[in-house]
Amino acid sequence: MIDRKFVVFGAAFVLRLLLICLFPSLPDLLTGRVEVSTPVNSFKRHAKSSPLPIAVFYFLVDLLNAYALLKISESGQSIKSRLHTAVRQHVRWDGVSVAAWFLFNPFTIATCLARSTSVFTTSGILFAVSNAVGGNSINAMLALGFASYLSLYPALLFIPLVLLCYDRRAQEPNAPKVALYVVQHAGLLFASIAGLLGLSCLITGNFWEFMSATYGFHLLVPDLTPNVGLWWYFFIEMFDSFREFFLGVFWLHLASYVGGLTARFHRQPLFVITSLLGVFAIFKPYPSISDASLFFAVLPLYRHLFPLMRYTFFAVSAILYSSLLGPAFYHLWIYAGSGNANFFYAITLVWSLGISILLADTVFAALRDEWEQQNPDQKGAEVRQV
Amino acid sequence: MALKSAIRNLRSNPHLLFVRLPKLLSLLCIVVGVAWLLLLPLNEYSRRTYISENALLPGQVHAYFTGSEQNIFRGYKKELQAILNDETKDKSEVTAGVSDKVQSIFEEAGLKFARQNYEYNSAGNTHEGENSYAIIHAPRGDATEAIVLVAPWLTADDKLNLNGVTLALTLARYFKRWSLWSKDIIFLITPDSKTGTQAWIDAYHDMHPASVQPLPLKSGALQGALVIEYPLEHRFQTLHIVYDGVNGQLPNLDLFNTAVSIAGGQMGIGANLQEMWNHDDSYEHRLQTMVRGMTKQGLGYATGAHSSFMPYHIDAITLQTKGEGWEDEMALGRTIESLCRSLNNLLEHLHQSFFFYLLMQSNRFVSIGTYLPSAMLLAGNFTIMAIALWMRTGYYPESKPVQSKGEKASAEKAKTSNIAERKLALPLSLVVGLHLLGLVPLWVFNNISHQYFTTITYVVLGVDIILPLSLAAILSNGLGLSKPLIPQQYHLIKSFSLLLLGLSLSTLATLNFSLSFIIGLLCTPLSFMARLQGPAPARLATSGLGLILLNLLSPPTVLLGVCWYTNVSVETVLTEAAFGWDVWGMWTQVVVWCVWWPAWLIGGVLLGSSIF
Numbered sequence: 001m002i003d004r005k006f007v008v009f010g011a012a013f014v015l016r017l018l019l020i021c022l023f024p025s026l027p028d029l030l031t032g033r034v035e036v037s038t039p040v041n042s043f044k045r046h047a048k049s050s051p052l053p054i055a056v057f058y059f060l061v062d063l064l065n066a067y068a069l070l071k072i073s074e075s076g077q078s079i080k081s082r083l084h085t086a087v088r089q090h091v092r093w094d095g096v097s098v099a100a101w102f103l104f105n106p107f108t109i110a111t112c113l114a115r116s117t118s119v120f121t122t123s124g125i126l127f128a129v130s131n132a133v134g135g136n137s138i139n140a141m142l143a144l145g146f147a148s149y150l151s152l153y154p155a156l157l158f159i160p161l162v163l164l165c166y167d168r169r170a171q172e173p174n175a176p177k178v179a180l181y182v183v184q185h186a187g188l189l190f191a192s193i194a195g196l197l198g199l200s201c202l203i204t205g206n207f208w209e210f211m212s213a214t215y216g217f218h219l220l221v222p223d224l225t226p227n228v229g230l231w232w233y234f235f236i237e238m239f240d241s242f243r244e245f246f247l248g249v250f251w252l253h254l255a256s257y258v259g260g261l262t263a264r265f266h267r268q269p270l271f272v273i274t275s276l277l278g279v280f281a282i283f284k285p286y287p288s289i290s291d292a293s294l295f296f297a298v299l300p301l302y303r304h305l306f307p308l309m310r311y312t313f314f315a316v317s318a319i320l321y322s323s324l325l326g327p328a329f330y331h332l333w334i335y336a337g338s339g340n341a342n343f344f345y346a347i348t349l350v351w352s353l354g355i356s357i358l359l360a361d362t363v364f365a366a367l368r369d370e371w372e373q374q375n376p377d378q379k380g381a382e383v384r385q386v
Numbered sequence: 387m388a389l390k391s392a393i394r395n396l397r398s399n400p401h402l403l404f405v406r407l408p409k410l411l412s413l414l415c416i417v418v419g420v421a422w423l424l425l426l427p428l429n430e431y432s433r434r435t436y437i438s439e440n441a442l443l444p445g446q447v448h449a450y451f452t453g454s455e456q457n458i459f460r461g462y463k464k465e466l467q468a469i470l471n472d473e474t475k476d477k478s479e480v481t482a483g484v485s486d487k488v489q490s491i492f493e494e495a496g497l498k499f500a501r502q503n504y505e506y507n508s509a510g511n512t513h514e515g516e517n518s519y520a521i522i523h524a525p526r527g528d529a530t531e532a533i534v535l536v537a538p539w540l541t542a543d544d545k546l547n548l549n550g551v552t553l554a555l556t557l558a559r560y561f562k563r564w565s566l567w568s569k570d571i572i573f574l575i576t577p578d579s580k581t582g583t584q585a586w587i588d589a590y591h592d593m594h595p596a597s598v599q600p601l602p603l604k605s606g607a608l609q610g611a612l613v614i615e616y617p618l619e620h621r622f623q624t625l626h627i628v629y630d631g632v633n634g635q636l637p638n639l640d641l642f643n644t645a646v647s648i649a650g651g652q653m654g655i656g657a658n659l660q661e662m663w664n665h666d667d668s669y670e671h672r673l674q675t676m677v678r679g680m681t682k683q684g685l686g687y688a689t690g691a692h693s694s695f696m697p698y699h700i701d702a703i704t705l706q707t708k709g710e711g712w713e714d715e716m717a718l719g720r721t722i723e724s725l726c727r728s729l730n731n732l733l734e735h736l737h738q739s740f741f742f743y744l745l746m747q748s749n750r751f752v753s754i755g756t757y758l759p760s761a762m763l764l765a766g767n768f769t770i771m772a773i774a775l776w777m778r779t780g781y782y783p784e785s786k787p788v789q790s791k792g793e794k795a796s797a798e799k800a801k802t803s804n805i806a807e808r809k810l811a812l813p814l815s816l817v818v819g820l821h822l823l824g825l826v827p828l829w830v831f832n833n834i835s836h837q838y839f840t841t842i843t844y845v846v847l848g849v850d851i852i853l854p855l856s857l858a859a860i861l862s863n864g865l866g867l868s869k870p871l872i873p874q875q876y877h878l879i880k881s882f883s884l885l886l887l888g889l890s891l892s893t894l895a896t897l898n899f900s901l902s903f904i905i906g907l908l909c910t911p912l913s914f915m916a917r918l919q920g921p922a923p924a925r926l927a928t929s930g931l932g933l934i935l936l937n938l939l940s941p942p943t944v945l946l947g948v949c950w951y952t953n954v955s956v957e958t959v960l961t962e963a964a965f966g967w968d969v970w971g972m973w974t975q976v977v978v979w980c981v982w983w984p985a986w987l988i989g990g991v992l993l994g995s996s997i998f
Binding site for chain 1: 635697699735737741742773776807885886889890892893896897
């Protein structure tokens with residue numbers, strides 16, 4: 001009997017290899033799509049080199065990500081954390097299914113074939129979480145430091161991640177105080193980011209120029225090339241005098257979810273991370289389908305919440321509709337010249353709506369799960385999928 | 387009050403709400419969608435055409451192409467005829483001789499000249515040829531914009547276009563002497579109407595495949611293109627304007643309007659469209675024109691040399707001379723001169739008027755806002771059914787367990803630990819799998835040699851009979867491969883299939899309205915396909931009859947039927963389709979094999995399952 005794990009990972013690798021061998025133009029086509037490539041993750045903006053070894057390297061990174069996901073799933077943290085145990089524990093998928101769900105997701109495959117640098121950020125985040133649930137908090141912080149160094153926004157995951165680490169640590173004897181634990185790990189995170197920045201500084205020479213070209217680019221959003229997010233259209237339309245104010249508002253809005261979600265779901269830090277990944281996929285400045293694919297990748301960890309979700313069909317329909325209509329309207333706008341920017345923007349709104357419904361539904365299901373756990377007598381009063 | 391009671395009635399009667407109502411709504415969508423289309427030719431729903439772009443000023447200038455130019459035309463024609471009719475030379479020598487002659491005429495007139503060789507392979511046929519083209523650099527321009535005049539040696543109907551080519555040469559010499567051009571004018575002589583312009587326009591934008599040579603000489607951004615076809619050896623009666631592009635893309639309506647306005651208003655030549663020679667502006671003729679336009683748009687093939695320009699957002703039309711009348715080559719030349727003057731006036735790319743329209747007379751059209759709802763309603767009927775089926779599987783279980791009151795408490799308990807979830811895995815894999823299966827015929831029909839096309843069509847016809855039945859047998863009996871399906875799973879299969887169909891068709895409606903409408907119409911029975919229940923003899927008879935009728939609407943049967951009706955061989959149609967895929971970038975097959983065919987197969991599986 002061959003191990004299912006090897007079958008899934010092998011099949012995922014072969015599928016990607018087949019795709020680039022059968023359709024050699026596919027990677028370049030995907031690299032050019034605005035839904036996949038944003039100014040901050042585009043392969044074209046980085047380097048051009050020999051295609052096959054690079055492509056295989058990206059495949060391997062994808063497999064590593066799936067492996068991290070498998071580890072997270074096998075730890076069972078999503079079902080049973082220190083302070084919370086899900087009501088429907090038996091409704092779950094094993095690690096291999098979760099990894100397969102990630103590896104065979106068309107959005108993941110598209111991101112991987114497009115050689116988007118988002119896959120490295122994804123790696124950083126997934127490894128941070130897998131190390132955290134595995135009890136290796138130092139590695140978790142280093143991985144998060146790597147992800148934050150690459151894309152800045154993963155730093156927002158620090159609080160839930162450190163809580164996740166602490167949950168794990170608190171189950172062992174001699175647990176330190178929370179405050180001290182958080183400060184220590186914050187120090188570790190800063191040290192890792194500072195170390196990486198120091199290295200980049202050594203390579204590039206000019207520290208401030210490097211900073212403004214990288215983090216300044218994330219923070220100040222100077223490039224308004226269309227993408228699937230909500231920022232570009234808004235900032236194109238805005239009068240320049242309001243730009244700084246709304247930049248602040250948009251970032252504050254994005255960051256504010258961290259506090260709220262952490263406070264409400266402090267007993268399930270892994271769920272906070274999951275829902276934050278959904279929030280990022282909608283509200284970050286340069287989102288692409290790779291952010292959505294990361295959110296879709298961690299969702300199956302909460303398979304036990306699916307029976308409590310109510311609008312999956314409509315959310316999935318909205319996402320499917322926008323994934324078909326988006327490229328069509330972009331074509332009408334850019335190539336056929338018979339449409340305009342509003343066509344595409346309308347569809348990105350539908351896309352964000354789809355993910356929002358899914359996210360809100362997941363949060364509802366998690367709340368309901370907590371409520372049922374606290375009120376066992378009310379359990380399953382009326383549980384149906386719409 | 388009546389509404390309130392109706393809603394209350396619905397809530398208390400789930401069978402009505404989840405089974406009957408969606409069917410009624412779907413049917414209503416289909417009926418309204420079709421009726422909507424039939425209403426369009428009426429005066430109340432269509433509009434008269436008008437010129438939106440004021441800069442065009444059609445027919446406001448005097449056309450001077452007359453008199454002595456006719457002698458030049460005759461002279462060029464004689465010279466070309468002499469080479470073409472030379473019996474002593476073989477075909478390649480004649481082609482080379484003609485090409486050299488064209489070059490010498492262009493160069494004598496003072497134009498820059500260049501050539502381009504190309505070769506395409508499709509379905510085992512090789513298409514090769516040589517384009518010749520020459521450029522007038524605008525005396526008042528900066529070579530950033532250009533207009534293209536195309537004269538193919540063979541027209542779209544494969545007739546020798548000697549007069550058209552000669553007219554292009556004469557116009558080149560004539561235009562060169564004018565100082566008023568603010569855009570470059572490119573004269574393109576292609577060997578035929580299918581491949582030449584495609585090779586040229588691809589190379590112009592550096593998008594050409596390896597078998598096509600790059601262009602040694604270029605100008606600015608192309609603003610518009612006119613194709614001249616005059617294959618007749620006598621005077622003509624009317625101009626036939628062909629405007630359909632590849633994949634149903636259309637040129638800006640302003641270009642068509644300008645051509646009609648100049649031909650009809652300034653020159654007094656009638657303009658026809660869609661081969662409607664005796665259009666009396668009646669409802670029937672308007673509808674017929676519209677349906678012909680929709681068929682061409684839906685099939686998405688190149689209807690002339692102009693079609694290849696459309697994907698690059700260059701508006702283009704073909705002017706064909708038709709009938710026997712009083713108009714000569716000079717009248718055609720003046721029309722083209724006036725059209726070029728109008729295009730020369732443009733300050734920016736044509737953008738004012740419509741890109742999505744259905745024409746029903748040379749001066750009457752409907753725009754996208756008016757006609758789109760009909761295709762959207764057809765696509766919507768599938769979505770309504772899909773949503774209804776999804777709701778039905780959740781809210782209205784097919785077989786409710788009968789419980790006595792005593793058991794209720796224990797049942798309540800069982801409910802909490804045992805959640806009623808839908809069984810999604812098998813329906814999802816079946817629907818996705820069958821859609822992926824569509825890639826097989828897509829690949830086969832675009833990669834095999836043309837002599838096998840007829841055979842393969844019959845093979846697919848056979849597959850269409852066997853595959854749904856065998857899948858139905860496996861699904862409903864298991865046959866040791868799987869557990870027999872429960873009713874919920876049949877509903878889910880149908881729901882997913884119709885959801886995909888609905889969303890593909892509504893997306894398609896924004897790109898190619900006609901194709902979406904035609905496929906939607908052919909798929910309408912699929913909304914009502916279901917696993918039949920009831921006593922065996924009646925069920926078997928109904929489902930058997932249903933399967934036969936469904937097979938009459940399968941993609942290969944429709945293809946064979948249409949070929950039989952129009953008296954064209956299947957091989958010709960499929961060779962053209964493969965050529966379209968390889969050369970023009972035509973997407974019609976993808977829709978047929980990856981949208982229509984899988985949805986049809988699933989309809990067949992559902993109906994077939996009632997036999998087993």
